[in-house]
Amino acid sequence: xxxxxxxxxxxxxxxxxxxxxxxxxxxxxxxxxxxxxxxxxxxxxxxxxxxxxxxxxxxxxxxxxxxxxxxxxxxxxxxxxxxxxxxxxxxxxxxxxxxxxxxxxxxxxxxxxxxxxxxxxxxxxxxxxxxxxxxxxxxxxxxxxxxxxxxxxxxxxxxxxxxxxxxxxxxxxxxxxxxxx
Numbered sequence: 001x002x003x004x005x006x007x008x009x010x011x012x013x014x015x016x017x018x019x020x021x022x023x024x025x026x027x028x029x030x031x032x033x034x035x036x037x038x039x040x041x042x043x044x045x046x047x048x049x050x051x052x053x054x055x056x057x058x059x060x061x062x063x064x065x066x067x068x069x070x071x072x073x074x075x076x077x078x079x080x081x082x083x084x085x086x087x088x089x090x091x092x093x094x095x096x097x098x099x100x101x102x103x104x105x106x107x108x109x110x111x112x113x114x115x116x117x118x119x120x121x122x123x124x125x126x127x128x129x130x131x132x133x134x135x136x137x138x139x140x141x142x143x144x145x146x147x148x149x150x151x152x153x154x155x156x157x158x159x160x161x162x163x164x165x166x167x168x169x170x171x172x173x174x175x176x177x178x179x180x181x
Contacts, residue, residue: 049095052153058088064163065171066123067139074175075130082127086120101154111149119145 033041066081089112097109122138143160150158166173 052092052095052099055088055092055095059085059092060160061167062088063160065166065168067163068166069173070127070132070135070139072173072175073130073132074173075127077171077173077175078127078135082124086116089120090116099153101152106152106154108149108153111152115142115145115149 062081062085066078066085069075069078069081093108093112097107099106099108119138119142123135123142126135126138140162143162146160147156147158150156150160
């Protein structure tokens with residue numbers, strides 16, 4: 001272990017060269033791309049971007065888990081699930097800030113910005129205050145905001161609701177849990 005640590009430090013300082021240099025692989029920076037090559041690379045990268053459904057599945061899992069953490073009054077865990085859900089909503093908007101619905105452009109970024117400073121903030125405040133009554137009201141308001149966005153994005157069939165069963169059965173929601181240590 002000690003030898004590995006020393007080699008690692010030597011590699012970081014440049015005393016020990018990388019395996020690619022030892023194997024004769026090129027270490028020079030890549031040549032600049034032409035505009036046509038750059039456009040082709042942009043088009044290729046666009047094919048790697050997930051659809052909205054991928055990050056929104058993460059939102060659904062985290063938002064449902066948030067509900068159950070708050071019901072158990074595990075406020076640190078609720079804060080964690082809130083932050084994860086908010087991050088994944090923002091990711092969804094970064095994937096494509098504008099969507100087309102029936103030929104019309106829908107500005108999802110503006111919708112998100114409005115929700116982020118209203119409904120999402122209400123949920124965060126309830127978590128910070130550890131106020132269960134305020135949390136339930138804010139959570140329901142946020143679900144209504146979610147549905148408004150779904151409708152604007154042409155997906156009115158996606159109707160969020162108060163979750164009825166915990167999705168993450170592997171996570172202990174009990175704030176007083178002692179195992180595992």
